[in-house]
Amino acid sequence: MNFKFKETHTFEQRQQDSSKIKAKYPNRVPVVVERHRHSQIPDIDKHKFLVPDDVTVAQFMWIIRKRIDISSEKALFLFVEKNMPQTRYINRFTSRFTF
Template sequence: MAKSSFKMEHPLERRQAEAARIREKYPDRIPVIVERAEKSDVPEIDKKNHGYAFVKSVLKIEWPLEISTATFTASVFYPLYLVPADLTVGQFVYVVRKRIKLSPEKAIFIFVKNILPPTAAMMSSIYEENKDEDGFLYMSYSGENTFGLL
């Protein structure tokens, strides 16, 4: 996976502070940044109508939040999901499919560090094994098995 545009936009210290704040405020949720893989043939997640997206909930919060100027002030929005820890990867793939409005006959693959995680794996275990030093879990998606690892 190419370096996340979210990582390129925000310094490590800011990302760490934001992830820590999110985990403190929502301890039962996992902060996941989801971006389309380069050269993917599937639609991009609409970033303009996205903020925190609470999976399995109707609550959306505009992101960046109204917080101190010492944290995020970017005008670009990133697909940040606050995922229940007990959600499976397969259930999360379903959420992403809905967000990008992918037709049922099209395939979608979700990658963590260029590896296709098992669909039955819990997001909490994927997070613990693969979270970035900043505290976020980075995932990419593609319409094809770009990396060839199953």
């Protein structure tokens, strides 16, 4: 998978941005959403989200579905660093990947 955000922002830039955001919004999780390059779903209009830390993965998936306007009959998969999250809350799977 190629991730445009990672290609256009260095690790240091991402780390610095994440630290600033977490200092300003301690109860939110910064999340970058990108579609897979081979995906047939429409691209999302917004790629950066500040998600409340008590939001479930299912709730976040609903938000994503609404933003890209796809029906519930179409499959939508969420991956975090090539893995599907095995937890209920956004803040639990992001803690492994935060700076």
